[in-house]
Amino acid sequence: MTHVLVVGGTGAMGRHVVQRLLATTDATVTVPTRHPESAHAAALAATAPDRVRLVRSGPATLETLIGQADRVFANTDFFATGSAVGEYRQGLHLLSAAERAGVERFVWSSLDSPVSLTGRPVPHFDSKAAVAAHIGLMRSEEMLREETGGWYTDHVSVLTTAPYFENLRDRLTPRPDDRGGLTFKLPLGSARYPLVALDDIAWFTCHMFDNWQSWGARDLAVIGDSLTGNEIAAAFTEVTGTPSAYIPMPHDELRAAVPDFGHDYAAMFQFFADRDLYARDRDIGLLRRLHPGLMTFEDWLHHTGWTGQPPTTPSPNASTHDPARRFGTRADAGLRSGRPPSMNGHRDRADGRGSDRPRRLRRRVGRPVRTGNSGVGGGSPAQRRCPLGAEETHLTGVRVKWVKRVSDQVLSPHGRRFRGAAPPTPPACANPVVVVPPRVICAR
Numbered sequence: 001m002t003h004v005l006v007v008g009g010t011g012a013m014g015r016h017v018v019q020r021l022l023a024t025t026d027a028t029v030t031v032p033t034r035h036p037e038s039a040h041a042a043a044l045a046a047t048a049p050d051r052v053r054l055v056r057s058g059p060a061t062l063e064t065l066i067g068q069a070d071r072v073f074a075n076t077d078f079f080a081t082g083s084a085v086g087e088y089r090q091g092l093h094l095l096s097a098a099e100r101a102g103v104e105r106f107v108w109s110s111l112d113s114p115v116s117l118t119g120r121p122v123p124h125f126d127s128k129a130a131v132a133a134h135i136g137l138m139r140s141e142e143m144l145r146e147e148t149g150g151w152y153t154d155h156v157s158v159l160t161t162a163p164y165f166e167n168l169r170d171r172l173t174p175r176p177d178d179r180g181g182l183t184f185k186l187p188l189g190s191a192r193y194p195l196v197a198l199d200d201i202a203w204f205t206c207h208m209f210d211n212w213q214s215w216g217a218r219d220l221a222v223i224g225d226s227l228t229g230n231e232i233a234a235a236f237t238e239v240t241g242t243p244s245a246y247i248p249m250p251h252d253e254l255r256a257a258v259p260d261f262g263h264d265y266a267a268m269f270q271f272f273a274d275r276d277l278y279a280r281d282r283d284i285g286l287l288r289r290l291h292p293g294l295m296t297f298e299d300w301l302h303h304t305g306w307t308g309q310p311p312t313t314p315s316p317n318a319s320t321h322d323p324a325r326r327f328g329t330r331a332d333a334g335l336r337s338g339r340p341p342s343m344n345g346h347r348d349r350a351d352g353r354g355s356d357r358p359r360r361l362r363r364r365v366g367r368p369v370r371t372g373n374s375g376v377g378g379g380s381p382a383q384r385r386c387p388l389g390a391e392e393t394h395l396t397g398v399r400v401k402w403v404k405r406v407s408d409q410v411l412s413p414h415g416r417r418f419r420g421a422a423p424p425t426p427p428a429c430a431n432p433v434v435v436v437p438p439r440v441i442c443a444r
């Protein structure tokens with residue numbers, strides 16, 4: 001029986017991978033988690049109690065778990081360290097442990113590299129991409145040595161993903177307008193938002209694992225759709241019947257709204273404006289040939305039946321520090337309760353392939369007309385601060401603490417200067433916070 005280790009398996013992406021592995025294979029799955037006793041971890045294990053093993057994560061534990069695994073899927077959490085170098089080290093640590101253990105199939109969940117593609121960094125993308133680049137470098141080294149069966153060449157694949165459609169539901173939830181409709185306020189300007197369904201990321205992951213011989217060390221970059229803000233609103237209106245509109249959020253507002261990482265997120269949306277990933281960096285024809293059920297945004301709306309409600313239960317990983325959970329519109333999403341359900345009687349397909357309806361968006365190949373919106377509008381400030389990197393990460397032992405004090409300036413671990421000279425107020429945060437004057441600590 002195959003044994004799969006899913007790093008990040010309790011998270012949004014990892015959970016979908018675990019569920020698909022359970023549904024389509026007879027593999028047993030091990031999921032490291034800081035909180036095996038948490039409701040979301042327990043719910044995941046309850047899906048298949050005899051096949052899912054939750055293990056409290058820790059540096060030594062992870063080495064052991066890798067040693068027991070035939071296959072590894074690794075989606076590390078950038079926000080666990082809040083450091084590009086920190087996540088890069090995590091990735092290298094996982095890879096070298098897996099190489100030592102002789103793991104048969106290792107899939108690294110990556111993102112595109114803005115700093116390579118455009119010259120402008122997006123730290124939480126570049127860190128994953130740097131690990132992918134390391135994998136490429138190691139393959140190159142193996143080729144130079146004329147190694148046959150090089151581990152990085154034959155046993156590692158890179159799956160480059162994209163933002164999830166689910167972000168629009170769980171993190172960037174639309175707000176009610178005063179006419180019974182909804183407003184998607186997004187930091188897109190006139191750019192396109194490259195998106196993919198979590199179910200489809202899971203599909204491609206399992207496809208890569210199951211077709212290793214034909215894939216070898218070939219990598220895959222996935223996407224499901226790419227929409228402007230106006231197209232998101234139009235598709236939503238068409239599928240749900242609820243009138244909706246797009247309002248651009250200025251990047252400055254995003255920078256100001258998300259402590260520590262607003263500039264990283266703003267850089268990401270600028271990257272989407274600078275680089276059309278869907279048109280330039282994905283082979284949508286190949287992806288659809290491999291996976292005819294690959295969902296567009298419309299398909300995903302049909303598939304999930306989401307009609308604009310904010311999540312009714314907290315995100316399974318609300319305990320983690322991903323600021324993306326806060327830069328959206330959750331604070332006022334509750335205003336939407338009582339809105340009437342979908343009015344056009346759309347239906348879901350049980351087979352997970354999305355809608356039978358004409359696929360307007362799917363037919364759209366090439367570069368659609370841009371909408372020409374300019375960035376205006378307001379936004380909700382972060383409700384509370386929960387500084388990232390305050391906790392030690394247990395993945396690799398990379399230990400990053402949050403604050404350093406240099407003279408009277410307060411810097412984040414990655415050196416960003418907070419505005420103003422005064423240290424930020426200790427946040428209201430569920431997790432313990434370590435504020436460490438007088439110097440930065442970022443040690444292995």
Ligand SMILES: NC(=O)c1ccc[n+]([C@@H]2O[C@H](COP(=O)([O-])OP(=O)(O)OC[C@H]3O[C@@H](n4cnc5c(N)ncnc54)[C@H](OP(=O)(O)O)[C@@H]3O)[C@@H](O)[C@H]2O)c1
Binds near residue numbers: 079080319392
């Ligand atoms: N949101 C998007 O659209 C998107 C798209 C592609 C890639 N990503 C990337 O995906 C990563 C986050 O994964 P996700 O979307 O699945 O988010 P998530 O739902 O927040 O899950 C985070 C996962 O990381 C684990 N984790 C968090 N902090 C940890 C720590 N200190 N030590 C060990 N494990 C820790 C969590 O495990 P426990 O809480 O159980 O310990 C959980 O499994 C980020 O790097 C993000 O950039 C996001």
